[in-house]
Amino acid sequence: MQKIVFTTVETHTLGESTRIITSGFPDIPGITMMEKKEILEQRYDHLRRALMCEPRGHKDMVGALILPAEQTASAFGVVFMDAKRWVNMCGHASIGCAMYAVEAGLVPVCEPYTEVVMDTPSGTICASVRVENKKAQEVTLHNVPSFLFADEVKVRVDGNEYRVAISFGGTFFALFDAAQLSLQLDAKDIEFLIPFTRKLLAQLNKQYEIKHPSLAITRVVNAEYYVATGEKKQKNIVIAEEGQIDRSPCGTGTSAKLAYLHAKGNLSANEIFVNESFTGAKFYGRYEAEDVIGHYRGIQPMITGSAYITGKAVYVIDENDPLTYGFTI
Incomplete structure (x- = not known):
């Protein structure tokens, strides 16, 4: 064989x-x-x-x-x-x-x-x-144009109503304020969040028509749960619809959050946003320029981290x- x-x-x-x-x-x-x-x-x-x-x-x-x-x-x-x-x-x-x-x-x-x-x-x-001495020290990713698709989206899970934002950072994310669940986003919360995420994303994709203006991307496939930890800082857990857990703060998720903050008027060009994973790892995000994606106003996000x-x-x-x-x- x-x-x-x-x-x-x-x-x-x-x-x-x-x-x-x-x-x-x-x-x-x-x-x-x-x-x-x-x-x-x-x-x-x-x-x-x-x-x-x-x-x-x-x-x-x-x-x-x-x-x-x-x-x-x-x-x-x-x-x-x-x-x-x-x-x-x-x-x-x-x-x-x-x-x-x-x-x-x-x-x-x-x-x-x-x-x-x-x-x-x-x-x-x-x-x-x-690069220092021919060795990569850190990487700043200039990601694809990112934008807020929809805000204050209502969705029911297990009989309770929640509000999320749907934002694009390379894939579509449901941005979910974990205060709605009274969670601080520690590792112990993951066991609850995995089945919750499956239900949340299934409902969003069933209830709403998701469509990128120019790419064949038509589903919300990740949930980013967050709690604010300071001005322009947050802690997060990112979970995919099949239950995969991101150990990093998620580069595409950080891009989606930058687009959300920009759309809400809460982040100006070149201001630094710190996105911290539940593991303690941090991405540093910002944008230099705005962009137009179809009829959406968005940004060109930049994410810095090490590998x-x-x-x-x-x-x-x-x-x-x-x-x-x-x-x-």
Whole structure:
């Protein structure tokens, strides 16, 4: 029986892992990264499961598949994945990919800053990597244009009414003030929030028509629970609709929150917003410029954080193995 060999670079961004897949996939047809993502969903989902799920991964695993660039100015393309699905955009994984590009020499390295341009399903992004002695120190991600889609959205879960904002930061997020649940967002709250999130997002996607003005993105797939911890500071827990927990403060979630704060008039250009995960890890967000996305007014968010290589691996997919394409529990 056939064996397939994959090589990966293992990284983490503020505690959230990314498995960067550097070889093993066949050539993927399609011009744009969104087209390639759709082909991957249709033809190669078994390989995603094999690399993200147990026994090689776990239910909260995140991956990034490096592909040839879509745009001539880009260093490479990337399509994101996790243990449940292919993903349009992932901020922490983009930061990890930018760090890896510098450390692996995928781009010409300049000090003090090296620019890394990547094509993603949500659009082309740029990361500015601060470099000292040829080593990446931190990354500022210039994310895709982000905007507040809807505010004060009413949703009922378990017979109670709550209000959320729906905001886009590469994917659509439900921004949920945890004061509505009387939670301080500690690790012990996760057991309650996972099933609550499934119900919350299911209701939002059932009740409301979600549509990006120019991209084929039509669902709210993450909830960001937050509590204010100071002026322009918050603590958060981000949970995906299938129950995955982000250990970092979430780059796309931070972008969505920046867009929300801008729309509400609570954040000016170049003001720093501190987004802290329940683990204590922090992203620093800001925006320099406003943007227009369809008929929405938004921003061009910038997220700063650090990432590190934790290992390199070779994975073998052996079709004689009855569990070779993974499982979740």
